[in-house]
Amino acid sequence: MQLYKDQNLRVHNSLSGKKELFQPINEGHIGMYVCGPTVYSNVHLGNCRTFMSFDMIFRYFKHLGFKVRYVRNITDAGHLENDADEGEDKIAKKAKLEQIEPMEVVQRYTVDFHNTLQKFNLLPPSIEPTATGHIIEQIEIIKDILKKGLAYEVNGSVYFDVVKFNEAHEYGKLSGRKLEDMIANTRELTAQDEKKNPQDFALWKKAEPQHIMRWPSPWGDGFPGWHLECTAMSTKYLGEIFDIHGGGMDLKFPHHECEIAQAEASTGKSPVKYWMHANMLTLNGKKMSKSTGNNIYPSEIFSGDNNILSKVYSPAVVRFFMMQAHYTSILDLSDDALLASEKGYHRLMEAMTGLKDLKTGTTSDFDVATWKQKCYDAMNDDFNTPILIAHLFDAVKHINLIKDDQETISGEDKELLEMTLNAFVYDVLGIENQALAKDDSNALNGVMELLIQIRNDARANKDFATSDKIRDELTALGIQLKDGKDGTSFSIN
Ligand SMILES: [Zn+2]
Secondary structure, eight states: OOGGGTOOOEEEETTTTEEEEOOOSBTTEEEEEEOOOBOSSOOOHHHHHHHHHHHHHHHHHHHTTOEEEEEEOBBOSSOBGGGOSSSOBHHHHHHHHHTSOHHHHHHHHHHHHHHHHHHTTOOOOSBOOBSGGGHHHHHHHHHHHHHTTSEEEETTEEEEOHHHHHHHSOTTTTTTOOHHHHHHTSOOOOTTOOOSSTTOEEEEEEOOTTOOSOBOOTTSSEEEOHHHHHHHHHHHHHOSSEEEEEEEGGGIIIIIHHHHHHHHHHHSSOOEEEEEEEOOEEETTEEOBTTTTBOOOHHHHHHOOSSSOSSOOOHHHHHHHHHTSOTTSOEEEOHHHHHHHHHHHHHHHHHHHGGGGOOOBSSOSSOHHHHHHHHHHHHHBTOOHHHHHHHHHHHHHHHHHHHTTSSOOBHHHHHHHHHHHHIIIIIISOOOOHHHHHHHHHHHHHHHHHHHHHHHHHHHTTOHHHHHHHHHHHHHTTEEEEEETTEEEEEEO
């Protein structure tokens, strides 16, 4: 039997503002869409937190036995400066600055994005579609919305008619805004504006002659509006109605509101059952911002190349730190907070590494079965990872007492404890045990020492065929030997 049948999971739905019992549309299956990055710069640590939160959610669903199709897109066109409907494309702007092709920008920062998320031990999504790969699907949706009379064309651009849409639907229901208030609080349109109302948004924009990223359409050469790609890709891979749509809190308005409007206008259906939003990361109590210098990139944390933190922190420690906060809470990153997380991380890993050698007795002072359900209860309460981690440390306390002969544990309980800890720490929270990774490098060092010794012996015996063979084969593997006056050392490319 699948675990999810036993566990009553509740998730906070941004649409209702309430925690709701989670019931997927098709039993045992989950369709989840998360807005991915716009790949025009190195991935921000704040974005990493968002993707990590949804990675933990994805992992818990899988742990519970659901079959999950997780779609996370790459925005490689259509996202203009300041998230606006006018101005330069973020990717084209960067391409001009660096004098390279827009697709070179996309490639460079997609690679950085993947590398960084891999360091943080995120699982890849099931499908990672791109905006440029779905231009045809986007054009089809625009045609549909035009046919329904909820969009209009002006000079080769197409805009969504928010006021008309609001007559039969509710624009603003996700972010809790009323269209009348929005209209009252915005500036008047100027004569040059093509829009009928300031709240209208672009579905398709005409490409000016200097705009490089352009595609043919029934309305002339142009490019899709930023909000449209997510509607096109989520519908294509998950259907007109799917279970979960996630993203950063900052995307709730206007991006997600516009996604709802586009989908409802074209299909007549509300597209998403549960909207989920992850909160932001601050640095030393302030909003992260490149312009004020209150900013740090993941690579700067791992290398120590920054003047914000006192030392290097590993990706596993940073991930553990992020998991210590609930995904809907604002989390503040500081040196003190990371130091505390590092200490906690080592305590947890030490306890887990020593678990195998734990002595067992005939009785248990630690009620493992009750503790295990408490761990599930925490996760079932809208993925409450800080409470889960508190329970994990309760287990650590017992493990240490058993080690000190102050408590006992039965063989059966020890097995259950080990299984549950491994599942929650490694599979659900995605925390890696670096001590195990270090063992790998220790083993490599040992093997290299042995090879260097064999090569030295061969050279001493004038067996140059063997010594050359060792050096050449290692070079082929990307390992360079360097002979110095203090002996031979090696480096890996
Ligand atoms: Zn999106």
